[in-house]
Amino acid sequence: MVAVTATYYSAYSTTTSGQATTTTAATTSTTSATTSSTTSAATSITLSDAAKAALAERSYASVVTDARSKLTKLLEDAGRKSPLQNGELALDLSSLDSREIYAIASDKSFSAEESEAAMLEMQRRFEAALAGPHSIAQVTGNYTGLYNAAAAFLDALGPEEKASEDWKASRDAVTEGLKQLQTDPKKLPSAGEDDPVAIYIKLVETRGSLDQSMATLATNARAALDKRYEEIHATGRIPSFKPTSPNGTYVDLSGLSSRSLSAIVLDEEGQFTSQEVAAAKSQLRTKSSSVLMAGLKSASQSSDPTAFSQNVISAFSSLSAEERQAAGWSDQLYEAAVANYSTSNKLLEMFNQLSAGSSSSNSGSSFSFASLLG
Numbered sequence: 001m002v003a004v005t006a007t008y009y010s011a012y013s014t015t016t017s018g019q020a021t022t023t024t025a026a027t028t029s030t031t032s033a034t035t036s037s038t039t040s041a042a043t044s045i046t047l048s049d050a051a052k053a054a055l056a057e058r059s060y061a062s063v064v065t066d067a068r069s070k071l072t073k074l075l076e077d078a079g080r081k082s083p084l085q086n087g088e089l090a091l092d093l094s095s096l097d098s099r100e101i102y103a104i105a106s107d108k109s110f111s112a113e114e115s116e117a118a119m120l121e122m123q124r125r126f127e128a129a130l131a132g133p134h135s136i137a138q139v140t141g142n143y144t145g146l147y148n149a150a151a152a153f154l155d156a157l158g159p160e161e162k163a164s165e166d167w168k169a170s171r172d173a174v175t176e177g178l179k180q181l182q183t184d185p186k187k188l189p190s191a192g193e194d195d196p197v198a199i200y201i202k203l204v205e206t207r208g209s210l211d212q213s214m215a216t217l218a219t220n221a222r223a224a225l226d227k228r229y230e231e232i233h234a235t236g237r238i239p240s241f242k243p244t245s246p247n248g249t250y251v252d253l254s255g256l257s258s259r260s261l262s263a264i265v266l267d268e269e270g271q272f273t274s275q276e277v278a279a280a281k282s283q284l285r286t287k288s289s290s291v292l293m294a295g296l297k298s299a300s301q302s303s304d305p306t307a308f309s310q311n312v313i314s315a316f317s318s319l320s321a322e323e324r325q326a327a328g329w330s331d332q333l334y335e336a337a338v339a340n341y342s343t344s345n346k347l348l349e350m351f352n353q354l355s356a357g358s359s360s361s362n363s364g365s366s367f368s369f370a371s372l373l374g
Helices: 049-057 060-078 098-106 112-140 144-155 165-183 196-206 214-234 258-266 274-300 307-318 321-327 331-361 369-373
Strands: 006-014 020-031 238-240 248-250
Touching (some): 098 112, 112 307, 112 331, 144 165, 214 238, 214 258, 258 321, 274 321
Antiparallel strands (some): 006 020
8 A cells, every 4th residue: 555655757748639648757666755844745664775775786687587577477367468458557566666667668578568568557656656745735735745755756766767868857847846846835836848746737637547447456366366276275285364374375465455455355246255355354454554553653753733634645645446445444534634634734823823923022932833842
């Protein structure tokens, strides 16, 4: 589950019909968010320097080999010959890292359909990355967190992506956007045609999501589970959803994305057993709980009273309607977070006014919301 602002990058061009076409793209699994006193971005989850170094240490040839191996297995597990179906992404590619996705999109050893699927995945990740910060910006009217998320995404890319002219143009545009926001954080920057944030905003207003359909994900999950069962039976054991089962082999669903788990939980076409649904629901609840706990922990370390509300708004908006339904996140959660933000922000304004009044009437004393928090 994308709980926070994930850092991804993609450049787009728009056709005359208004549909988006990816021209070049790159992604990274690093997630990051920047918070400030008035515009906290979502909870920050960042790869360690050691993890980043480990990813970068692989040669490009090794990345291509790994990408081919992983893509082949995903296709086999899903019982598919192509990662596309009717021009749409038909595989969950979230298990591949950013360099592997980039290799599939750009290396000539991959087929045209595989490259197109990788570019769609890059575009999907980029949009998922900015969904939370964009929702926060809509509530707060402040675009700083949104542009900070884009900057963090760009800076976390691998060497192949960062060597491209598209990356340089987009990074320059985001830098210009942040510069303009220093003057007026509530005015959407005008940073040129290479600005990925402005392009993202236009896209989500006109096109909608690139996520795989629940039906496709359910079909893939069904095929993958059946294949896993066959492998377990071949060893003379039985599948089990209990990690400590003495006679069974554990079927681990933790590697599935939240959308794949949601497809099992919702089970719109009755393809899954009650045990499978229960196991997927348990795994999804674990992911959901970790998201909220991370948001609460991050907020407790911030002096901004609106931080937790913004984290919830970001997490909620980063999920599709199906994911929220499967996880039990109702619209009331979002409404409560928005209401809490409004109340907390109003209190902050009042305390700041008190601080200003106290300073003007008594230069020897100081009162502020920050001092009240200790």
